[in-house]
Amino acid sequence: MKVEDLKRQYPNEWLVIAVERKNRLGIPIEGQLLAHGHDTEAMWREVAARQGEFYVLYTGEILKDTAVIFGA
Numbered sequence: 724m725k726v727e728d729l730k731r732q733y734p735n736e737w738l739v740i741a742v743e744r745k746n747r748l749g750i751p752i753e754g755q756l757l758a759h760g761h762d763t764e765a766m767w768r769e770v771a772a773r774q775g776e777f778y779v780l781y782t783g784e785i786l787k788d789t790a791v792i793f794g795a
Contacts, residue, residue: 725753726778733759735783737766742776751778 734760738787744753749789750758757777 724756724778726742726751727754730782733782735781736760737781739766739769739778740750740778741743742778754778 726740729740738756739758740751740754741757742751742754743749746752757773758766760766766779770779
């Protein structure tokens with residue numbers, strides 16, 4: 724499924740997508756949705772339980788002057 728379609732389908736949620744296709748700049752544009760929701764810890768558990776290349780993103784607005792830190 725296209726990443727842009729997933730963003731519209733799941734507003735204000737975290738998405739974990741198994742990357743299937745990237746654009747010429749290396750940005751994921753298609754993939755399989757593996758998990759979605761509001762709980763970031765659950766999303767990272769999903770990634771840790773699998774192998775492969777994943778795209779993890781938040782579909783909502785990230786407030787100005789806000790930092791997002793990921794750990795694996």
